[in-house]
Amino acid sequence: PPLVFSGVQPTGNLHLGNYLGAIRRWVALQEANRCLFCVVDLHAITVWQEPDSLERSIREVAAAFIASGIDTTAHVLFNQSRVPEHAELAWIFNCVARLGWMERMTQFKEKAGRDRERASLGLFAYPSLMAADILAYRATMVPVGEDQKQHIELTRDIAAKFNHDYSLRVAALGLGRPIAMGEEVVQGYFPLAEPLIEGPATRVMSLKDGAKKMSKSDPSDLSRINLTDDPETIARKIRKAKTDPDALPTEIDGLKGRPEADNLVGIFAALADRSKAEVLAEYGGRPFSEFKPALADLAVEKLGPIAGEMRRIMADPAEIDRTLRDGAERAREIASATLSDVKRIVGLLNN
Ligand code: TYM
Incomplete structure (x- = not known):
């Protein structure tokens, strides 16, 4: 095999x-x-x-x-x-x-x-x-x-x-x-x-700059979500993530030329086990002020238990x-x- x-x-x-x-x-x-x-x-x-x-x-x-x-x-x-x-x-x-x-x-x-x-x-x-x-x-x-x-x-x-x-x-x-x-x-x-190399998140970008890869070595901790971040930190980093002023597009093509929007939609899709198109079908037309809290909730729901389990194992x-x-x-x-x-x-x- x-x-x-x-x-x-x-x-x-x-x-x-x-x-x-x-x-x-x-x-x-x-x-x-x-x-x-x-x-x-x-x-x-x-x-x-x-x-x-x-x-x-x-x-x-x-x-x-x-x-x-x-x-x-x-x-x-x-x-x-x-x-x-x-x-x-x-x-x-x-x-x-x-x-x-x-x-x-x-x-x-x-x-x-x-x-x-x-x-x-x-x-x-x-x-x-x-x-x-x-x-x-x-x-x-x-x-x-x-x-x-x-x-x-x-x-x-x-x-x-x-x-x-x-x-x-x-x-x-x-x-x-x-x-x-x-x-x-x-x-x-x-x-x-x-x-x-598959799925919607094969290249997750920095939360502060849609042209830079999310990386361990970025001096700004706000640029990445660490697996050990607590729920409040995760929510704060997503709230502060860079975006453009427009609402989310309804179609995948609308993400072209919008690297920060593309990145957040990709993260949402990967966390939710859905495609980017499916995420846009739900959130297309809505402003980031609505999308970001939904993303923060999802991230906390998916990552929170991992951080907790990591702490238990590290003990x-x-x-x-x-x-x-x-x-x-x-x-x-x-x-x-x-x-x-x-x-x-x-x-x-x-x-
Ligand atoms: P490393 O430790 O830099 O990263 C581990 C894995 O995470 C992926 N990755 C990312 N994926 C999406 N978006 C990002 N921003 C992002 N940053 C990191 C990496 O692609 C990697 O899959 N050289 C490897 C480790 C390695 C390895 C191997 C991998 C050593 N030997 C043999 C596969 C097979 C590395 O530095 O990964």
Whole structure:
């Protein structure tokens, strides 16, 4: 059966974008698939993290997954660094990926900023580690927000180049399987992962600027709704969200050129499990002074219980650690089998 893999960085301030663009959709995917969900702590340290807050953030992201409805018994929840095969495979992928591929990554360009000389080498190699996360399990379904699309395309490029470079060896060892490459089916070792980017909230924007993505690192806390915000804070942030002066349009097309309106309607739709068109059928023609309170009520209704559950789970860090340890053990069974194949394929004596 196809495997689902996805991850979140423990870098503080889990927000509505992470929830609607990723975590909430994972919950739905659990029904029909085998899933692995990962707190990607090794990715977090590509930029400086205070050790104490990193520990707390790892547990907090795990708590958010569980509070949102991730089933840690039927599926696998773990933190990345506990499965050393991720870093090991990433090294091999560093030798498969090309410098030019990495240089094109928009997330690196954004995060490194103007002073590239001072960015960590890890930040540059970030996508190799992400490819390793996914391919250590040969996962093919990767549910993420829009901003991760380029990284998953790079994962495909790495898989395709590995398959190509080692095709003879893979065949000689009898480790090949049919891999769909567009219309063609070829023999290869790694499958090509598909980014699953679906629904009305794959790119949740800042509440203060409809041209900017909602992000953990925005200095203004008013720009985002954090999963840990209390009801009053959620309502206040929505009240203060930037909008234009017009009433909501009745048709989807009317959202064009109105990024703030589009964003709030998308958030409403995702929280309510409806389409934007359905939301506009109800609220079209009404002013923001009516829509915003409805959105605030909905957000509090959906997010309030998650925050409460997160607090309850965070009160017992030892239990979180047990869950992560147990998940890592199960993840490792799959990842270590992949690594032993990969070492044979590459010719790293490992007998
Ligand atoms: P991260 O930690 O930045 O974000 C976690 C997930 O949240 C999504 N997301 C958003 N979705 C909609 N609107 C937004 N404003 C928004 N902001 C964030 C992200 O797309 C992501 O799905 N590199 C990844 C973590 C990662 C990973 C992986 C993901 C590491 N290895 C393997 C999938 C598979 C990241 O930095 O996500």
